Amino acid sequence: GQQLNQSPQSMFIQEGEDVSMNCTSSSIFNTWLWYKQDPGEGPVLLIALYKAGELTSNGRLTAQFGITRKDSFLNISASIPSDVGIYFCAGQSPYGGATNKLIFGTGTLLAVQP
Amino acid sequence: DTEVTQTPKHLVMGMTNKKSLKCEQHMGHRAMYWYKQKAKKPPELMFVYSYEKLSINESVPSRFSPECPNSSLLNLHLHALQPEDSALYLCASSPLSRSPEETQYFGPGTRLLVL
Numbered sequence: 001g002q003q004l005n006q007s008p009q010s011m012f013i014q015e016g017e018d019v020s021m022n023c024t025s026s027s028i029f030n031t032w033l034w035y036k037q038d039p040g041e042g043p044v045l046l047i048a049l050y051k052a053g054e055l056t057s058n059g060r061l062t063a064q065f066g067i068t069r070k071d072s073f074l075n076i077s078a079s080i081p082s083d084v085g086i087y088f089c090a091g092q093s094p095y096g097g098a099t100n101k102l103i104f105g106t107g108t109l110l111a112v113q114p
Numbered sequence: 115d116t117e118v119t120q121t122p123k124h125l126v127m128g129m130t131n132k133k134s135l136k137c138e139q140h141m142g143h144r145a146m147y148w149y150k151q152k153a154k155k156p157p158e159l160m161f162v163y164s165y166e167k168l169s170i171n172e173s174v175p176s177r178f179s180p181e182c183p184n185s186s187l188l189n190l191h192l193h194a195l196q197p198e199d200s201a202l203y204l205c206a207s208s209p210l211s212r213s214p215e216e217t218q219y220f221g222p223g224t225r226l227l228v229l
Contacts, residue, residue: 101170
């Protein structure tokens with residue numbers, strides 16, 4: 001199926017460092033979502049972005065909805081060991097009627113060394 | 115409360131078995147989804163139910179049979195699966211609010227192993 005381009009594919013950083021990852025698409029989306037997934041668990045919603053240009057924070061996380069509606073980035077400041085996991089972006093657009101379909105990015109694996 | 119629950123957490127089944135996965139949400143959401151996820155890959159959409167009716171089937175093989183008994187429950191019936199069907203099966207739900215602020219919430223998943 002269709003996937004979004006997400007980079008980097010993986011990151012290995014030291015505790016306390018800042019992290020930045022992004023997603024790009026050839027299609028326009030109405031909504032951008034960022035999820036974190038721990039091994040063997042379901043994705044947990046971190047941040048939802050609904051307007052082009054919107055910048056939203058959730059604790060140490062900051063995400064932006066690109067002005068062209070074709071990209072988004074996620075920043076994590078002062079990383080800690082529990083930030084370890086796979087981060088997925090997802091673009092959302094109407095699929096007909098009211099149902100919205102998510103198109104996921106390829107994921108960014110984050111490893112944080114204490 | 116943004117909780118979606120799934121049972122069982124783990125399931126091992128033979129290729130001739132029949133089993134079911136269950137999903138439940140009590141957020142009043144009117145859309146429910148089944149996804150399949152292989153290791154280190156993003157979730158892949160399988161089915162979508164809107165107002166208890168099947169609205170999307172992403173060309174899933176008939177050995178997977180979804181069922182939505184009511185607005186809070188979603189089942190996935192499994193029969194004659196293949197080893198390559200082993201994966202994490204995720205359920206999600208969303209409000210169907212017909213507004214831009216429509217967000218899917220995922221359950222913890224069922225880890226399925228087909229022998």
